[in-house]
Amino acid sequence: MKMSNGVEWALHSCVTLSQSHEPVPAARLAELHGTPPAYTAKHLQALSRAGIVRSTAGQVGGYTLTRPAAQISVLDITQAIDGTEPAYRCAEIRQRGPLGIPAGQCARPCAIARTMATAQQAWSRALAEVSVADLAAGIDADSGGTALADVRGWLLGTRS
Amino acid sequence: MKMSNGVEWALHSCVTLSQSHEPVPAARLAELHGTPPAYTAKHLQALSRAGIVRSTAGQVGGYTLTRPAAQISVLDITQAIDGTEPAYRCAEIRQRGPLGIPAGQCARPCAIARTMATAQQAWSRALAEVSVADLAAGIDADSGGTALADVRGWLLGTRS
Numbered sequence: 001m002k003m004s005n006g007v008e009w010a011l012h013s014c015v016t017l018s019q020s021h022e023p024v025p026a027a028r029l030a031e032l033h034g035t036p037p038a039y040t041a042k043h044l045q046a047l048s049r050a051g052i053v054r055s056t057a058g059q060v061g062g063y064t065l066t067r068p069a070a071q072i073s074v075l076d077i078t079q080a081i082d083g084t085e086p087a088y089r090c091a092e093i094r095q096r097g098p099l100g101i102p103a104g105q106c107a108r109p110c111a112i113a114r115t116m117a118t119a120q121q122a123w124s125r126a127l128a129e130v131s132v133a134d135l136a137a138g139i140d141a142d143s144g145g146t147a148l149a150d151v152r153g154w155l156l157g158t159r160s
Numbered sequence: 161m162k163m164s165n166g167v168e169w170a171l172h173s174c175v176t177l178s179q180s181h182e183p184v185p186a187a188r189l190a191e192l193h194g195t196p197p198a199y200t201a202k203h204l205q206a207l208s209r210a211g212i213v214r215s216t217a218g219q220v221g222g223y224t225l226t227r228p229a230a231q232i233s234v235l236d237i238t239q240a241i242d243g244t245e246p247a248y249r250c251a252e253i254r255q256r257g258p259l260g261i262p263a264g265q266c267a268r269p270c271a272i273a274r275t276m277a278t279a280q281q282a283w284s285r286a287l288a289e290v291s292v293a294d295l296a297a298g299i300d301a302d303s304g305g306t307a308l309a310d311v312r313g314w315l316l317g318t319r320s
Contacts (some may be wrong), residue, residue, distance in 0.1 A: 003161045003247040005275075012253050034256030039182045074275050088248070089164045093172050094299075096194030099310050101303075111298025112171045115234050116163075119286035126279035138271025139254075143261075150259050 005044045006081045008034055013043070013134045014077055015139060017053065018069035019151045024060030032154065050080030060127060070106075075127035089115035109132060166203045166241045170193055173203070174237055174292045177213065177301060178229035179311045183222030188275060192314065210240030229296060235287035248276035 013029050044063060044083065047053045053063045053071055056097040065072065090113040094101050140148045173189050190200040198281040204223060212232055213223045220308040225232065254261050269277065270318045 001242055002161055002248045003249075005249070005251055007248065008251055008253055032257045032259065033253050034260070035197075035253075046292060054295065074272075077283075079261055082161055085162075088167065089163075089165070091168055093168055093193050099192065099307075099314055100194070105182045108302065110304060111295050112168060112234075114298070115287065115290045115295065118262045119283045122282035122286045123279045127283045130275045135271050135275065138274070142268065142271060147259075151245045154259055 001087050003078070004082045006039070006046070007078050008035060009039070009134060010043050010081045011074065011132075012046055013068070014052065014065065014072060014134045014156070016048070016151055017065045018132050018136050020064070020146055020155045022155075023056045023064050024155060025058060025062040029063065030154070032151075038041060047077070047080050050076065052076060052080055065132070069132035070134075072132045073128045073133075074130045074135065077126055077132070078103050078127055086117065086120045088113070089121065090116075163238070166199070166240050168191060169199070170203050170237050170241045171234065171292075172209055172282050173295045174207070174212065174225065174229070176234060176311055176315070177223060177225045178292050178296050179308055180224070180315045183216045183220060183314075186313060188315070189223065190246070192311075207237070211235065212236060212240055220262070220263050221302045225292070229292035230294075232292045233288045234290045234292075234295065235284055238287055241245040246277065246280045248273070248280065250276075265314060295304050 012033050016029060016032060019119055026040050027037065028046055030034075030037050030045070033040075038046075040058055044053060044055070048055060048063075051066055054062065054065050054066050090109065092106060094110050095106060136148060140146075143150075176189060176192060177184055186200050186204055187197065188311050189195075189204070190197050193200075204213060204215070208215060208223075211226055215221065215223050245282060248263050250269065252263075252266060254270050255263055296308060302305075303310075
């Protein structure tokens with residue numbers, strides 16, 4: 001089971017955007033997080049399609065969050081990048097072979113699929129409980145309270 | 161995030177093996193679950209490497225579970241097929257770019273990685289709580305109590 005590495009980038013970028021009152025150009029997000037422009041653009045498009053960021057064109061154009069950071073969960077961002085399909089996809093093995101169950105009797109997911117769905121829900125719930133604001137607070141606490149001020153300063157510096 | 165489709169096959173096969181007192185040949189497992197021999201062999205090898213099944217050679221050779229079905233969890237089987245790596249792998253984006261944190265200060269996982277680890281633990285715990293015996297009971301209950309008897313009958317029939 002693997003998550004796309006774009007998820008880490010998207011989470012860092014949303015924390016960064018939560019610290020700015022102005023749109024942040026894609027190139028600046030790429031610079032801050034050390035990622036190539038094409039990689040950055042692809043993932044910003046995914047966040048935009050999911051309604052998490054919006055872009056503003058023009059001289060001071062760039063990306064902003066569409067809602068307060070406390071209202072964007074880690075699950076929202078993970079699903080924007082990695083999709084909403086559950087990790088386990090049942091191929092209905094129970095319908096195959098000499099003891100195969102007729103499809104008409106398989107409306108309810110089998111015990112295996114139910115177990116996987118329960119685990120997926122536990123995972124989703126854990127990610128839904130943490131917001132971008134929580135991540136920002138955690139990152140700031142880890143730095144002894146300097147990280148977010150540094151990000152804000154760097155973002156302002158790029159405007160001057 | 162995707163799980164290998166071999167996980168479904170391995171779970172069904174371990175439920176099947178839990179119903180047999182005799183070794184079950186790989187070809188019979190493949191027949192029962194409608195999977196190609198090479199696919200079957202590959203996943204039986206993975207289960208064997210993880211110590212969940214063992215093979216017996218000879219005229220009545222085949223595969224058996226190495227311990228009671230109540231002592232084999234869905235997590236054991238999932239990790240045997242899909243590996244034990246967590247879904248999220250941190251690429252230490254926090255160390256990159258103009259505000260990068262020196263590697264020496266990154267001993268503790270960052271707030272993002274900690275959130276992902278919490279979700280992974282919730283997922284793992286849900287799968288560790290369900291055994292092959294639980295799955296067998298669930299599958300039997302879904303069938304109104306005929307499924308496991310049918311499997312045992314079919315397995316015995318192949319020996320006669």
